[in-house]
Amino acid sequence: MNSIATSTPGTSLDAPLLLKEGTRLLEPDVYRTHLDGRPAVVKDYSRYRHTLLAPLARLLVRREARNLRRLRGWAHAPMLLGIIGGLTLAMEFVPGQPLGAENPIDGETFRRLRGAVAHLHANGITHNDLHPANVMVDGERVVLLDFASALHLPRWMRNAPVVRELRRGDLANAFKIEQRLTGREPGGYVSSVLADPRWVTAVRDGWKRIYGRFKSAFGG
Ligand SMILES: Nc1ncnc2c1ncn2[C@@H]1O[C@H](COP(=O)(O)OP(=O)(O)OP(=O)(O)O)[C@@H](O)[C@H]1O
Ligand SMILES: [Mg+2]
Incomplete structure (x- = not known):
């Protein structure tokens, strides 16, 4: 410091x-x-x-x-x-607790989380790293943290398949967090919309391999 x-x-x-x-x-x-x-x-x-x-x-x-x-x-x-x-x-500094640190979690908190994600998307931003430690809950305020991986897309790119995929990924993560913390399964329709398409799994696995090599090359 x-x-x-x-x-x-x-x-x-x-x-x-x-x-x-x-x-x-x-x-x-x-x-x-x-x-x-x-x-x-x-x-x-x-x-x-x-x-x-x-x-x-x-x-x-x-x-x-x-x-x-x-x-x-x-x-x-x-x-x-x-x-x-x-x-x-x-x-x-955002006061409060990371999502999941306090139990039980009010269903309204998850609704606020999805609302925040939807607002980001409406403004052309994807977060790309949503998990409980990146969400702070302070009473009724839900705050997203860690915008290091976030992307702001120009208007003309917002309907590109890869960008739609990033938005789907954010929403899928919001539902996965809810499922993990409450044990509640999302309904059949939501699950099918949120399931990873095969090309996404292939790209993600490829990226993990490249990142792994980069890390070992730099000894991280
Ligand atoms: N503004 C904030 N207010 C309160 N706590 C915060 C704030 N920013 C970060 N934290 C706490 O610090 C933790 C780590 O911060 P953050 O998620 O931004 O870093 P990181 O995951 O290490 O970063 P990166 O993904 O950029 O490598 C968070 O999970 C949260 O507990
Ligand atoms: Mg983080």
């Missing part, structure tokens, strides 16, 4: 608390802290400074910041506070 505190003169960060340690390749250390007196969360990639992966880490920070900037003012995403020293993203 020293790198953050010293990289931007005038920015005061204090008492950082590690929320999640980045252990995998290009995963940030995530801290809860205070930024200029406000509770904040920072995603810190500064361990990549002076490494070959620094440009990629900067790109991830800028992409997530751009996504959060687009969602500014929306109650279901954390507010962007800024980028510190190129390798650290700062955002509003």
Whole structure:
């Protein structure tokens, strides 16, 4: 964290608390802290400074910041506070618990989650990494976190099969979360719409193989 505190003169960060340690390749250390007196969360990639992966880490920070900037003012995403020293993203601290940490979960929470996903999609954004740890629940507020993998598509691309597939994937993940946490199966029609088409499974398996080789090449 020293790198953050010293990289931007005038920015005061204090008492950082590690929320999640980045252990995998290009995963940030995530801290809860205070930024200029406000509770904040920072995603810190500064361990990549002076490494070959620094440009990629900067790109991830800028992409997530751009996504959060687009969602500014929306109650279901954390507010962007800024980028510190190129390798650290700062955002509003969202109080509450990750989805599933508290039981039982009100059915209304899942409806809000699907509503938030539908709103994102209506605005041309896909999240692409929906799972319980990326959803915070604070009473009636459901907040989606982790927009590092999100994509904003220009209007002319929004009906492309691959983009429709990304939207279907987000909704399928929302239903899978509900199923996992409540044990309730979605109805037959929803299940058939949400089942992965065969070409998607093939592309995903191919990507996993490429990513696995990339990771072992860089020792991540
Ligand atoms: N704005 C926030 N407010 C409260 N807690 C947060 C916030 N952002 C992240 N967290 C907590 O930190 C955890 C990790 O954050 P996040 O999911 O953004 O990182 P990650 O999964 O390691 O990142 P990436 O997918 O970009 O590699 C979250 O699961 C959540 O518990
Ligand atoms: Mg995450």
